[in-house]
Amino acid sequence: xQKNDSVECAAPDWTFSSWAWNILLITVGTIVMALxxxxxxxxxxxxxxxxxxxxxxxxxxxxxxxxxxxxxLLNIPLFILGWIYVSRRFIFYTAYAVVVATLAFEYVPxxxxxxxxxxxxxxxxxxxxxxxxxxxxxxxxxxxxxxxxVILNQKFxxxxxxxxxxxxxxxxxxxxxxxxxxxxMASIIVVxxxxxxxxxxxxxxxxxxxxxxxxKENAQIADTIIDMGLGATYLKGKGxxxxxxxxxxxxxxxxxxxKRLEEIVFCADPQAIFIVENTFNVxxxxxxKRKIY
Numbered sequence: 437x438q439k440n441d442s443v444e445c446a447a448p449d450w451t452f453s454s455w456a457w458n459i460l461l462i463t464v465g466t467i468v469m470a471l472x473x474x475x476x477x478x479x480x481x482x483x484x485x486x487x488x489x490x491x492x493x494x495x496x497x498x499x500x501x502x503x504x505x506x507x508x509l510l511n512i513p514l515f516i517l518g519w520i521y522v523s524r525r526f527i528f529y530t531a532y533a534v535v536v537a538t539l540a541f542e543y544v545p546x547x548x549x550x551x552x553x554x555x556x557x558x559x560x561x562x563x564x565x566x567x568x569x570x571x572x573x574x575x576x577x578x579x580x581x582x583x584x585x586v587i588l589n590q591k592f593x594x595x596x597x598x599x600x601x602x603x604x605x606x607x608x609x610x611x612x613x614x615x616x617x618x619x620x621m622a623s624i625i626v627v628x629x630x631x632x633x634x635x636x637x638x639x640x641x642x643x644x645x646x647x648x649x650x651x652k653e654n655a656q657i658a659d660t661i662i663d664m665g666l667g668a669t670y671l672k673g674k675g676x677x678x679x680x681x682x683x684x685x686x687x688x689x690x691x692x693x694x695k696r697l698e699e700i701v702f703c704a705d706p707q708a709i710f711i712v713e714n715t716f717n718v719x720x721x722x723x724x725k726r727k728i729y
Contacts, residue, residue, distance in 0.1 A: 458574040462533045465570030469578065470540035472563030475548045477626065478503065480556045481619050483611045484564060485604045485627040487511065487580025488537075493607065497614045504541035507580070508534055514583040521587045529576025530583060537578070557622040561629025568630065569637025600631075645694050646715045649685040649701055651708035660700050661687050688715070 483489040491506030518527045550556040571578050661668045671684040
């Protein structure tokens with residue numbers, strides 16, 4: 437009999453604290469996103485990209501279905517795909533986000549009365565990005581392309597960014613038939629600012645610094661790192677010129693502790709080499725938990 441090398445994953449966390457935290461993130465993030473779309477995008481006829489952008493464009497072109505309800509209807513077939521290929525929990529959270537977005541857009545009379553188109557585009561992108569980022573920190577999504585992106589990434593390892601780019605390229609090509617060039621350019625600014633702010637919100641609490649330290653005082657430095665409450669690992673290295681074998685300290689910290697760590701290293705050994713790399717996410721004990729949809 438062959439040995440089964442598969443790894444059993446832990447059951448999804450359905451505790452009240454997890455459920456409440458995810459609902460809070462989704463509610464706040466979705467309302468913020470709807471605020472940007474209703475108060476800025478719609479009055480200026482911006483196309484925000486993705487499925488909501490598709491619903492906005494359909495409304496501008498035909499006037500048949502309001503953007504909020506159009507967004508909800510376009511998500512129905514995506515809910516079915518997500519139910520089959522992702523997980524029921526993911527779809528429950530995502531469906532809740534879509535319902536909140538639809539109701540907030542349709543029934544809350546927001547309008548910021550921003551006159552300048554460029555200011556409106558930047559503000560809309562910033563608000564949308566903040567809202568989307570909050571939702572994506574949960575175990576759900578904003579619906580629409582997020583569902584397809586998760587499916588394509590998990591099943592076919594297709595880059596999420598490439599999928600969004602391809603979809604929005606087609607969307608803006610169609611939008612150019614119905615909108616003037618100024619609105620198209622402003623809409624592209626909206627999408628660009630949204631992506632920048634979204635990435636910032638996602639990395640704001642997750643970004644870590646990977647530090648490599650090469651020093652003759654490794655033992656003293658490693659002890660001090662552990663006293664700081666950080667972990668330290670020795671990596672085996674060998675000088676290319678000298679051929680001398682040496683231990684390299686690897687540790688992971690954040691921006692707050694980085695300067696203190698630097699001072700500790702160079703106080704112990706002024707000749708040390710201190711290498712810092714940005715890392716978006718670190719999963720494991722003492723760091724972020726792996727996100728299981």
